Amino acid sequence: MKLIVFCLLFICDLINSKRTSPPGYNKLKTKNLSECQRCKVLTDSFNYWLDKTSRGKYEGGDAAWEESKLKSYSRSEIRLVEIQEGLCSELKKHQDYCYSLAEDAESVLEKWWFLDNPQSVDLYTWLCIENLQYCCPKNHYGDSCSPCPLSNNQLCGGHGRCDGEGTRKGNGTCLCQKGYTGKLCELCDSNFYNTKSACEPCHKACDECSGEGDNACKKCKTGWEMISGVCTDINECLDPSVCQIGQYCVNGEGTFACRMCDMSCKTCIGEGQSNCTTCKPNSVLWSGNCIDDKQKSDILRNTLRRAALYSGLLLIAFFVFGYSKSLASLTILIIALYMYISEKAYNMSILDVLFNLYLS
Numbered sequence: 001m002k003l004i005v006f007c008l009l010f011i012c013d014l015i016n017s018k019r020t021s022p023p024g025y026n027k028l029k030t031k032n033l034s035e036c037q038r039c040k041v042l043t044d045s046f047n048y049w050l051d052k053t054s055r056g057k058y059e060g061g062d063a064a065w066e067e068s069k070l071k072s073y074s075r076s077e078i079r080l081v082e083i084q085e086g087l088c089s090e091l092k093k094h095q096d097y098c099y100s101l102a103e104d105a106e107s108v109l110e111k112w113w114f115l116d117n118p119q120s121v122d123l124y125t126w127l128c129i130e131n132l133q134y135c136c137p138k139n140h141y142g143d144s145c146s147p148c149p150l151s152n153n154q155l156c157g158g159h160g161r162c163d164g165e166g167t168r169k170g171n172g173t174c175l176c177q178k179g180y181t182g183k184l185c186e187l188c189d190s191n192f193y194n195t196k197s198a199c200e201p202c203h204k205a206c207d208e209c210s211g212e213g214d215n216a217c218k219k220c221k222t223g224w225e226m227i228s229g230v231c232t233d234i235n236e237c238l239d240p241s242v243c244q245i246g247q248y249c250v251n252g253e254g255t256f257a258c259r260m261c262d263m264s265c266k267t268c269i270g271e272g273q274s275n276c277t278t279c280k281p282n283s284v285l286w287s288g289n290c291i292d293d294k295q296k297s298d299i300l301r302n303t304l305r306r307a308a309l310y311s312g313l314l315l316i317a318f319f320v321f322g323y324s325k326s327l328a329s330l331t332i333l334i335i336a337l338y339m340y341i342s343e344k345a346y347n348m349s350i351l352d353v354l355f356n357l358y359l360s
């Protein structure tokens with residue numbers, strides 16, 4: 001039942017979100033495309049409609065068919081018109097870009113369509129690279145489609161991309177992946193070390209390293225110190241002055257934090273109201289808790305009530321003792337167990353209270 005309701009809600013949500021999407025929503029959400037990307041969108045759409053019309057589904061017994069007898073349907077004007085009618089309409093994203101470029105490029109597209117041997121020239125190459133000059137061939141960049149830097153036959157050594165690759169933009173520098181640097185991304189970046197095949201990150205304790213692990217550091221990061229060749233976490237909390245009064249210190253790997261004591265404490269060694277070390281005026285320290293007069297009388301009343309209950313129970317055991325010794329032992333055992341469990345439930349047991357009363 002729950003599941004059905006959940007599903008219904010989910011469906012409603014979907015419908016709702018569709019309905020409330022403003023027109024032009026896609027346009028707002030997507031970034032501007034580069035000219036080359038727009039051209040790719042257009043040629044992809046063109047190829048989509050080329051495929052859609054490949055079976056000549058519009059062929060058939062009208063006057064247009066007669067005309068297309070002269071040329072085969074595959075490169076007929078009528079097929080081109082059909083492609084152009086569909087062009088961009090199937091797109092869910094970037095449709096506006098597609099339509100505007102399709103308009104601008106209409107005559108170039110027609111030129112390509114009526115080439116002598118159009119199949120031999122890929123539309124993308126013809127339109128985007130050669131005619132509109134928005135794009136460059138693979139692994140080329142910039143105004144004049146210069147070659148991108150190669151190393152070991154791979155673009156930027158296989159560890160980066162070339163700025164502007166495939167477009168008429170960019171300056172062709174290698175933009176290296178994380179961990180790599182150099183003109184051809186052939187070096188390891190700082191705080192990375194070289195294995196045979198790759199650059200790996202140094203251990204988190206290192207600032208620079210020659211290999212894996214915290215014993216291969218050349219330098220330690222702040223918060224760590226070199227102890228017999230290993231970068232070891234510094235426990236900043238050992239210095240009592242590291243945090244302010246009213247705060248306690250928490251050590252972490254390579255770091256530490258100062259946190260506020262519980263409101264009831266003046267100073268403390270940890271979180272919560274039972275970790276106080278000194279108290280504010282008008283309260284006293286009882287087993288790590290700072291308690292005021294009202295709390296103190298509450299605790300005393302509560303303790304007294306429990307003491308009376310335990311005494312009563314022990315009195316019963318005493319009477320049972322006169323009747324049967326073994327039954328009395330069992331009774332005492334049960335009472336002891338009850339006392340133990342009951343005292344555990346209070347954060348200040350009778351013994352604690354006696355101890356604190358003795359101290360104060």
Ligand SMILES: *[C@@H]1O[C@H](CO)[C@@H](O)[C@H](O)[C@H]1NC(C)=O
Nearest residue numbers: 027030031032033034035097
């Ligand atoms: C996106 O295109 C619009 C219109 O062509 C232009 O005004 C705007 O500056 C472009 N934004 C970016 C981030 O390129």
Ligand SMILES: *[C@@H]1O[C@H](CO)[C@@H](O)[C@H](O)[C@H]1NC(C)=O
Nearest residue numbers: 163164170171172173174175
């Ligand atoms: C090339 O372009 C990149 C990113 O666009 C830039 O960071 C870098 O400084 C440029 N390099 C040169 C030599 O202009």
Ligand SMILES: *[C@@H]1O[C@H](CO)[C@@H](O)[C@H](O)[C@H]1NC(C)=O
Nearest residue numbers: 248269270271272273274275
């Ligand atoms: C006292 O502080 C320590 C360390 O922060 C914490 O682990 C412990 O739970 C605290 N004790 C109580 C009773 O809150």
